[in-house]
Amino acid sequence: MADINRIMIEAWNTVLFDKFCRFKHLIADGLSKHSEAALSRCRFPLGAHVLDVGSGFGDCTLLIARSVGLSGSVVGVDCAANFVRAAETDCRDQRVSNAQFVQGDVQECDLRGPYDQAFSRFGTMFFADPDAAMRNVCGALKPGGSFMQIVWRRREDNPWLHEAELRVRDIVPVVSHDATDQVHCGPGPFSMADADSVSTMLQGAGFERISFERHDCDVCIGRDMDDAVDFAMSLGPAGEIIRLAGPDGEKYKPQVISALRDVLQQFRQSGGIWAPSSTWFVTASRPRA
Numbered sequence: 001m002a003d004i005n006r007i008m009i010e011a012w013n014t015v016l017f018d019k020f021c022r023f024k025h026l027i028a029d030g031l032s033k034h035s036e037a038a039l040s041r042c043r044f045p046l047g048a049h050v051l052d053v054g055s056g057f058g059d060c061t062l063l064i065a066r067s068v069g070l071s072g073s074v075v076g077v078d079c080a081a082n083f084v085r086a087a088e089t090d091c092r093d094q095r096v097s098n099a100q101f102v103q104g105d106v107q108e109c110d111l112r113g114p115y116d117q118a119f120s121r122f123g124t125m126f127f128a129d130p131d132a133a134m135r136n137v138c139g140a141l142k143p144g145g146s147f148m149q150i151v152w153r154r155r156e157d158n159p160w161l162h163e164a165e166l167r168v169r170d171i172v173p174v175v176s177h178d179a180t181d182q183v184h185c186g187p188g189p190f191s192m193a194d195a196d197s198v199s200t201m202l203q204g205a206g207f208e209r210i211s212f213e214r215h216d217c218d219v220c221i222g223r224d225m226d227d228a229v230d231f232a233m234s235l236g237p238a239g240e241i242i243r244l245a246g247p248d249g250e251k252y253k254p255q256v257i258s259a260l261r262d263v264l265q266q267f268r269q270s271g272g273i274w275a276p277s278s279t280w281f282v283t284a285s286r287p288r289a
């Protein structure tokens, strides 16, 4: 477990960080379609102390910091030093003084609580030991404190990731995580898609009043077809298969590009490539006593 964890953290700090920087124009916009809806349901009142779990570039952390005002504060925690540094730079540039970014592994680090609320946008799906991470977040909340996380729902309702993965699997030999010494992102984006197992996990971690709200919306996955194919080949399960395949990933590139153009064609609209996507807004609270 310790080894897998180290590999995943290294992946976030290296290959995945580089790819997130390259596709920031799609990721920031696409992910914010879900977080705008989530944040409109989950108010962060003036004076609240909030934790942002797996804060990445910190855009949600900064939005929450503005909402809680100078009498409140937000801590963004992320395992990848590069994401923490990028978030700190944005925080300074935007002159936000009540947000702080900390490098740490949410499964085991001191989260510096207690907090009134915790939030996460797609930051909880990549833990080697999600039970430990959920216990740690619950323990960092004040009694009665709440946690909202946004996670991807099932693959079939996120066809821009799933159909791309199926096409690539047909062409490129799949290298399993056990069979490579390359870094990887562990359980992957759909690890929290099953509401039954996630609610059991949250209960086991000490949470109560657990609820799931489904949120569907189209997200932009490319300014044009070349951008969308490049994005699909770089990130998500399809991108991971291509990267882990090494020379085979390169060898089959022409077939992969043609298959992805074919499958992504259905999402072409006048303003770019827009695909349906689906998430859960999962809310839970730490018991009051």
Ligand SMILES: C[S@@+](CC[C@H](N)C(=O)[O-])C[C@H]1O[C@@H](n2cnc3c(N)ncnc32)[C@H](O)[C@@H]1O
Binding pocket: 012, 013, 031, 053, 054, 055, 056, 057, 058, 059, 060, 077, 078, 079, 080, 083, 104, 105, 106, 107, 120, 121, 122, 123, 124, 126, 127
């Ligand atoms: C998909 S990104 C989401 C980033 C950000 N919340 C957003 O919405 O843009 C997942 C983030 O979780 C972080 N992460 C993954 N495993 C982690 C762990 N064990 N502890 C802390 N952060 C972790 C990654 O470094 C990455 O920044």
